[in-house]
Every structure is written in C-alpha cells, then in structure tokens.
Amino acid sequence: MPPHPETWLQPRPEGLFCLPGGFFIDATRAVDRAIITHGHADHARPGHQHVLASVETLAIMRSRMGEGRAGITQQALAIGEVLRIGDVDVSLVPAGHVLGSCQVVMEYQGSRAVVSGDYKRRADPTCAPFTPVVCDVFVTEATFGLPVFRHPDTDKEIAKLLHSMTVFPERPHLIGAYGLGKSQRVIALLRASGYDAPIYLHGALAKLCTLYGELGINLGDLRPATVADKSALRGAVVLAPPSAVADRWARRLDDPVVAVASGWMRVRQRAKASGVELPLIISDHADWDELLATVIDVQAPEIWVTHGNETALIYQLGLMGRRGRALSLIGYGDEGDDT
Amino acid sequence: MKPFADLLERLLYTQGRNAKIALLADYFATRPDPERGYALAAIAGKLDFPGAKPAVLRALVATRADPELFALSYDYVGDLAEAIALIWPKAEVESPPELPSVVDQLRRTPREAIPALIATWLDASDVSTRIALIKLITGGLRVGASLRLAKLALAQRFGVEVDAIEEIWHGLLPPYPTLFDWLERRTARPDPGTTPVFRPPMLAHPIEDTDRAGLDWSAYRAEWKWDGIRVQLVATPGGKRLYSRGADDISASFPEILAAMEFNAVLDGELLVIRDGVVAPFADLQQRLNRKIVSAKARAEYPVAVRLYDMLFDGAADLRGLPFDQRRARLEAWFAATTPARMDISPQIDFETEADLAGLRASARDDGIEGLMLKAAASPYLAGRPKGYWWKWKRDPLSLDCVLMYAQRGHGRRSSFYSDYTFGVWTEEGRLVPIGKAYSGYTDAELLVLDKWIRSHTTATYGPVREVEPGIVLEIGFDAAQRSSRHKSGIALRFPRILRLRLDKPVAEADRLETATRLIGAAAV
C-alpha cells in the first residue's frame, strides 16, 4: 500500500518539506533546496541555495531580487516535464494565479500530493489556466475561504471601470493593484476590452510590466506616471501599488477617482475603510465556489489548508466528506509586494 | 429596485457632499413616480414594515445557508444585511422587483407570508439589490444626514429654495405625489394647512473683530447664548411637534415639553436641562437625546425646559415679517397671558457700549452659557443665515498644551494626509494619557508639517493608525472639559480643535493631567 503523504510531506517552521526529495516548497526562510510556486514575495523569498521553478517564475525572481539573491543556482522545469529529485517524481502544472505560477505535483511510491500555491480558476489573459491533477492529498490556499466571497464576473468589473471613465471623463482613474500579476491582468483586460490609450504606471510597477512584455504578454502603450505632467494624466488610467493610492505619491493627480482591484473589495465596510470610491472586485485567488469546485475536481479524500480563512473551509470539507487539515503555515497571505 | 440599489451603493463610496447631492439629483430627475417618492421615503426613514424585522431575515437565511457557515461569515462581515446578501445563493436569472411593488406587496401581504415573499425577491436579485432590499425592509436605511442632502438635491434639480421644501415637508406623505407635482410645476405648492410643520430657523453668524468694529451697537439687542439645543415648538389645532434645528421631529424624546404645549403658536428657543433655575452642563442634556422611550427616572434626573427667545406664529398670525422688537413684545405679552409650564423667556441684557458686553462675556463662567447673541432690533425672521442681522459672540476657548500621540489618515481630499490627531497630557508618573482627538483648526501649511513629521517619527502602526514618538506639542482649544468614565484619563473635551503648533515648546513642558482635571466644570471664557 502506498505511504500516506503525511509520512513524507511535513509542515516545518520553514514551510512544507518533502522528506524523500530533500526540498521545501515556498520556504519562508533561506534553505538549501526550494521549489517555488510563484513570484509573490511571500512565496518566493531570497537567499536559497538551489531554486527550482518555472522559467517565468525564475525570471520574475531575478528581476525582483537581483541575480545573486534569487538562488545561488537556478533550475527551470518545463510544464509537464517530470524530474526525479531523490526518490520523488516532481512536475509543475499551471496554477492560473500569475504569470509562471505552478502547482507542485509530487509522486512517491505510488502516493501523490499536489501543492497548489496560490491559484484561481477564472480566465486570465496573462497566464496559463489552472489544471486540476487527481491526487491523494491536495494542499490548498484559503485566502477567500468564506462563502461570502464569490467574485463577480471580471468583465462586469471592467465594464464598471469603463463606465466610470465615461461619467468622469476629466478625472484620472487611479487603480491600486499589486505589482505582480494584478496590475498586468487589469491592463490586459482593459486592452482586451478595446481600451488602447496610454496607461500610466507608478515606478514600482514599470519593471515587472516590461518583464511581462519580454515574456510575451503584450500590454500596449505604457508610460511612467512620475514624469507625465498633470494635464497628460487628465482622464487617464493610472496604476499604482495599493499602498501608494492613499500615499503622498497620489497627490500628483488632480481629483482622481480612486479604485482598488482586489477580492477584498467584495466586503463594503472593508472597501470603504480603505477610502476607495470605485471598488473593483478582481481577484487572483480562488473564491469560495472555486475552492469547492477544485476540491471536487482533484478528487482528493484529504485537503490540507496552508493559509487564509481556513475554519469555514475545513468545516465545509467535513460536510463534503473530506478530511480537512489546517497547516496554519506562518508567513503567507500578504502578497507582500506592495509595502 | 436596481436603480435605487445602485444609488445607495454609489452614495456609500462617494466622499464629497456635492458629489452626493449630484447623484441624488440625477436619481430624482430620471426615475419615475412613484419609485422616486418611495426612495425619498426610505431615505427619510418613513417606511415601516412591522412584519419584517431582522429576526425574520436571520430565520430566512438559515433556509439557504449552513448556520455555522453563516455565523462565521456574519462575524467576518459585521453587517447583517450585507452578510445575508453575500451568502445568499447566486440568482439563476436576475429579475429584481421594482421598488413600488416591494412597498405595495409588503403592505398587503399577511405577516406569515412575508418571509417567503422576501425569499423570492432575494432569489431574483444581485448582491447590491439584496443589500438594499434587506435594509429597506428592516428599516436600516435611515442615515441622518442623507435626508437633508436629498432635499438639497431636489431643490437644486427643480430650481426651488430648500427652505420652501422644509416648510411643507412634515405635512407630506409618501410617496409624495403632491411634492413632485409642485416641483415639476404641474400644481401649486402643497398647503400644509394646520399640520404642525417645521419652519426653517434663522441662524446667526460668528462675529469677528472686523464685524464688531463697524457695528452700530444701539441698533442691537443682546441675550445670553445658551449651551443647549435649538428647538422649534409647533402647536396648532392640527397637532403638536418639537423639532430640532435640523428639522428632525424629536417630540418622542421630550414628552413633558409636548404636554406643556397647550397653546396655538410657533416658538423658537433653547432646550436645556434646568435644576432649581440653574442650567446644567450640556453633558446632562445629552442623556436625554436620541431616546425613543424616556424612563420616569431619566425625566426626574434630567428635567428639561425650554428657554424661549422668538415667536414665529401667534395663533394663525405669521409674525416673521415683523421686526425683532415687535416679535419680542408679542412673545412677552403672549407668555404673560399663557404662562406655559416648563418654559421661561431668555432675558435681554442691558448694555450701552461694546465694552459693557465684552466685560459680561469675559466674566460669565456658568456651565450653561456659550457666549452672547446679538440681534438687530429691526430684523425680520429670515430663514437661513442672512448676514448682518444676528451674530453670535462665543467665549474664547479654554486651552491646553498637549502632546501628539497617534495620527490617522483623513477622508476624501485629505485621504493622503495624516490629518486626524489623538493627543494627550502627562500623568504624575510621567506617562502620556490621551485626552482627545482633533481634526480641524490647523492651516494647510501646518497640516503639511505634521504629515511629514508623522511619517518620519512613527513608532508603530495599527491598521490605519500610526503611533508617533512624543515630539510635537499642540495647543488645543476647547469649549469645556467634562468628567468622563469612558476615557482612561477621566476627562472629555467639548469641541477640541488645534489652535496652533507649538514647535517651539519641548514636550516635557506640555500640560499635566492634573491641570486638565482642574478645568472640569469651567466653561470657556
């Protein structure tokens, strides 16, 4: 009988550790061997000796951390290719979260565990879609693990933004969006809707947008907001990290409509508390329905939850006849790239 | 229902007053009758559906969601209507009901059938419509300030004075067909008849040094400015009402005043807690405000009375066009003849020169006095704040030198500035204890200095709040200090504001708690 994944995949202070492979997944401190699911700062930390990840994730890590800090040695693994590490067969499949994001599939003596990293199930023009893999244990996130989180259609949210731009044609629309993934997705969605005017960027977003371009994601005419004069920004779309939206940086804009693109915008009091005038419910994480659909798709009898609102999800898993287990890993959850 | 729900959602996220008025105006101009009338009634809190209380909604959501999951969700969201709206299963086909049909059906449906009715509506609606529906049904839409904004929006959109709406408002009934007929010039303004409606009050300007310099003092009458709340007493053959300055009907909170209104007149005065002829501090009156049911104990402990200072109607006679002196004579004669219980007349102060009044203003230390009122002898009673007729001459504030402790970002145009400040004073043990918050009083230049300093001297952050090192002294002005069990310091300041930044002053020399405590009871001079 194949060994239960409990016996060979263990939560440790540094993150999840695969014993027969000798590696961590998304280690939160510097370790010898790490497999990285995606480039967000809470999952991709600097200072590891050997890093294995998708080509795009490695490029994103180098761009954000600099060559040396993104792993002393870097090894790319192509989607679907199987690599034996120690006694474990490892492969990467798309997670649909941000460009390059992958689930880590591990097989050991006939037992299979999948670590999702962060993921979503909706279409995203900037990355490959989530692929469900049938397994014995599925390790999931639960950022939006409450049934009140049901993200609306992304198209409707983009339509809301475009409508606001016709109601306030003179005012710049300042959109707070995470630097990796969300910004590029919002830009790509705007482009797909036919918006082809220049889009202005906060300095912190420029490098990653350029990198996306190099990796084949065309985002159209992008310009720095910092050097643009006020009149050029009238009626324009400006993107900045969420923290900059309420910061001194935003004072360069004349009476902006402040928008934030995030799944958290679903809850009104939370949106209002952040001073947002136009909340855009656009998320790169699975909502409640997507979490439950994924549990069914991967057919795993046992689900481990790394971080997020796990109480409700684990309760619901019980109702669905699955065993839920909270790993309560410390160090994930804040995408960490905007502060 | 969808357009009304969209309006509510946009109002929620819109910061500026003018922008909110624009949204409301657009809604009233574009939506049909009777929908807009019911929307106005909902904003006014005039729709009541006894069969639909929050408990009904709680029971209903248990039929659509697991109770455990709902409890966790409600705990997270914090608002019942929103938690229900969000957890409710997604509509297969969205076809939300129209607002008039919601009102109509809720009124006609027997109580036991109401939950099923609400469920069919929620099943057919999107999230924001569900939130609006639940708030409408359970009476959760009443938001104090928004009714006034709605009236301003109507006035602006249809080109009438907002006071012309206020004057008839309390005689109107939802969905206000006569109001919209008049606004759209199909009929004359509805006549309130003998309904005890509210009349917009005459307000005073704060007097500045430059105003005083040019004043002909012989043309003015002086009274004390009482520290209570301004009220309008309306008693007609059609009924009796007590209104606040903002046109809220506060009759239910003050039944003993209503009982004393056995006359036919409209009077202007100050509502006060008075014990043995002495006006109690404003904090005592606060114990009586915003209460729907008043206990006998509260009535005995905080006895209220009205100090009258003007007369708008004597019976059916409208006195508002008469000069102040003539109205005052009518008031005094009427009072002598009527002798209503729980009322007296605010005395006029004898004076000849500005110096007489300045001396009185400086020496009055009573709790109940905020300063002086100056009223032109010839002034008619005009709605609003006409310049040159009535002046208020407040006492100089009390002040304390306090240390900045916490800062929070403001709203709207101030949302990128740390503009809300918590300040404290030193205890005997040399610790800082917070004694108040201020959001105003500083200049734009001072705001920039504070904002910059706060960002570079933060010692901890708690969500939107920054804790700063003790390094800035603020001179805080306030109208009075009151004992408070809700504050750790045991003291609460009335109307605190920043008088100036004391960058010259070392924090160690800021005031001590014992100094602040000694000011309790002393009103500003």
Ligand SMILES: [Zn+2]
């Ligand atoms: Zn992520």
Ligand SMILES: [Zn+2]
């Ligand atoms: Zn994450």
